[in-house]
Amino acid sequence: MxxxxxxxxxxxxxxxxxxxxxxxxxxxxxxxxxxxxxxxxxxxxxxxxxxxxxxxxxxxxxxxxxxxxxxxxxxxxxxxxxxxxxxxxxxxxxxxxxxxxxxxxxxxxxxxxxxxxxxxxxITPIKRQEALLRARSEELSDQVLTHTEELTQTNRALGAANAQLEEAKRQLTEMESRTRLTAEMMPAHIARIDRELYYTFSNRRLSTILPDRPADIVGLHAAEALGEEAYDRIHPYFEKAFQGDASVFEFTHEGTGRRMRVALTPDVDGGDITGVYILSMDVTEETQARAALNQTRKRELAAQMTSGMAHDFSNLLTIIMGLQSRLAGMDLPPDAQELVTATTGAARRGGTLLDRLASISGHRDMRLEATDVGTLLRTLETLATPTLPDDVALDIRITGLPDPVLIDPGSVQDALLNLILNATHAIGAGPGTIFLTARAIRETWLELRVTDTGPGFDPQALEHAMDPFFTTKGGEGSGLGLAMVYDQTTLAGGQVKLFNGDCGGAVVSIRLPLRIASAPAAPRLVLLIEDNPDIRMSVREMLTDMGHQVIEAASAEEAEGLIGLDGLGMVLSDIVLEGSETGPEFLARHARDLSVPAFLMTSLPSTDPRRNTASFPVLSKPFTQAELSAFLSKEVLA
Incomplete structure (x- = not known):
């Protein structure tokens, strides 16, 4: 260089x-x-x-x-x-x-x-010619000669000024070109409209925010450029902007499933508003992450509120069941025995209810893995079919869905089973059909929709069906089924919508972020640090099956001599290790010299400080090979 x-x-x-x-x-x-x-x-x-x-x-x-x-x-x-x-x-x-x-x-x-x-x-020769002309020209007056000399000098000065103007023009042209190039590289749509709502400027990024919309929109009316749905949502804010009110707002574009954030700023010239500047961004991924974070916070708050109460309630149920057991062993009249049996059953049902509460309020790690949705739904059909009445059919359809995708297959399967059972109850005596469809909405959402041919949701159910303890099954339901579906979906950054179909049946739509599974991480030399020999063997086999080569250590001390090996491509360590140093401490000590990806794995709960303070990506144990592959691919390619 x-x-x-x-x-x-x-x-x-x-x-x-x-x-x-x-x-x-x-x-x-x-x-x-x-x-x-x-x-x-x-x-x-x-x-x-x-x-x-x-x-x-x-x-x-x-x-x-x-x-x-x-x-x-x-x-x-x-x-x-x-x-x-x-x-x-x-x-x-x-x-x-x-x-x-x-x-x-x-x-x-x-x-x-x-x-x-x-x-x-x-310019000495030029000046000499001027002097010679003055000395030898008797016909020309001194005034004409003076004017000629002044004109010559002025022309030279004017030529210099023109050169400076041309240079300034070139620099302005370059600056404008750089400004436009910078604007066109922005991951947002930047534009301006005049008072008649016609675009006077655009950085040609509208089509990246709203697919199927034109990129070149200068000269188009806002309604034509944005499309009917987006224009109807934004137009009221245009009117406010022309009244001098700047605004920032968000809306969901149903046609594409994307979440938009729009900022409008009045263009004021001499006290008059001549137009509006527009900044539009696709915040779908941000909204998904925000929804997942909010749900996690709600879970933590629910866990704090219910943990003490659940503990005391569990103790009371234990006492009640113990007393009922003693009563059942006594010589009681038949009617009393029936009461004892009923009371014992109610206490056990209370225990089941506590378990469900714990599953909602307690922490649960998302276990994303590359999943073939078709295979997942075929497995689901095998599980669900035996629970359906003979005259209720399950119809599964998949359209336009790329495979594999990154989802938590366990939680998705649990949610769909729950919805199928609810649909079966809604159909009642039958006959009827439950439709389960899977499709991609643009490149944003994976939609799983369960539709039944029952009577549909009544107004109260549409408003409260996802509230904990709300049920339409009377004493047979806990009211936690849809609440669990909502919890699991929101925790993944998704959305749940309830409505009635055109033919009257209930429709439950689950939308999950559509994440195409990354290609597996390229084969590397992996340093595996794990003090449990059985776990070390199991993880080693997973890594070798994925194409990696593995060297092993049981402690930080053993790993000390291996961390500097030429060709090392990845480090995977348990958090808790034999010896005086933990996995995070070992990796942090070598972080400056470590030029390869480093990861942690643990069976510690999420509340453990040793896990919370780790500055490296953490995978929860136990995990499958698919989960390990998805975790490493996601982190290595991030």
Missing amino acids: ARKTTDTAALTQAGLNLIGQALSIYDSDLKLVVGNRQFQEMFDLPDQLCRAGADFGDTIRALVDRGEYGDVLDTEGFVQSRVEQAQAFEPHYLERTRANGRVISIEGSPLPQGGWVTVYTD
Whole structure:
């Protein structure tokens, strides 16, 4: 790279030496950047004042000492005055007669990054011709000659000014080009509309925010450019913006399933609003992550509120069941035995209810893995079919869905089973059909929709069906089924919607973020650190089945001699290890020198500080090979 830079500088210098005029370029610190051979020869400058870095003030001082500017009484004052003029960087054109009698024109132009370039031209021959013309032309009056000379000088100055204007125009054109290129590279749509709602500017990114919309929208009306749905959602805010109210708002575009954030800013010119600037962004992934985070926080709050109550309730149920057991062993009348049996059953049902509460409020890690949705739904059909009445059919359809996708197959299967059982209850005596469809919505959502031919949701169910403990099954239901579906889906960053179909049946739509499974991480040499030999063997086999080579260590001390091996491509360590150092501590100590991905695995609960403070990605045990592969692929390619 240095050789190439040196060659370029030499070629540039050679080119400047070929021009017929003297040229110098000084930077904003008044240091010489480059001067050609004519510059040195015209002013007979020593070599040290023609090298890059030579000080402008030193050059002026040398010229003063040589008499270039005639008799100068205060050398330092003269030098300081010229330095101050140079620091102002004003464009200029002047003609000066040197001490040797030769006349030069000096044309200076500031540079946008600071400093200036000056071109010196020897115009002595031109001046001699003018003098000769004055001496020999008896026909021309002194006034005409004077005007001719003034006109010639003015033309030269005008030529210099035109050159400066052309340079400024070129710089403005380049700046506009860079600004437009920067705007077009932004991951957002930037635009402006006039008062008639026609686009006057666009960075051509609308189609990346709203697929199927045109990219070139300048000159189009907002309704035509945005489409009916988006225009209807944004138009009221346009009206507010033209009244002077800036706004930022979000909406979900049902046609694409994307979440949009739009910022509108009035364009005020002289007190009048002439248009509106628009900034639009696709915040779908942000919204998904935000929904998952909010649900996690709700879980933590629910766990805090219910843990103490559940503990006391569990103790009460234990006492009740113990007393009922003693009563059941006594010689009681038949009616009393029935009461004992009923009470015992109610207590056990309370225990089941506690388990379900724990499953909602307790922590649950998402276990994403590359999943073939078709295979998952066929397995689900095998599980669900035996629970369906003979006259209730299950119809599964998959359309336009890429495989594999990253989902938590266990939670998805649990949720769909729950919905199928609810649909069976809604159909009742039958006959009827339960439709389960899977499809991709653009490149944003994986939608799983369960539709039944029952009577549909009543208004109360549509409003409260996902609230905990709400049920339409009377005493047979816990009211936690749909609440668990909502919890599992929201925890994954998804959405659950309930509505009635066109034919009256209930429809439950689950939308999960559509994440196409990454290709497995390329085979690498993996350092596996695990103190349990059985687990180490199991994880080693998973890694080798994935194509990796594995070297093993049972502690941080053993791993110390392996961490620096040539060709090491990945480190996977347990958090808790034998010896004095944990996995996170070992990896943190080597973090500066470690140039390969490092990961942790653990069976510690999420509340354990040793896990929470780890600064490396963590995979919860136990895990399958598919979960390990998805985890490593996601983190390595992130």
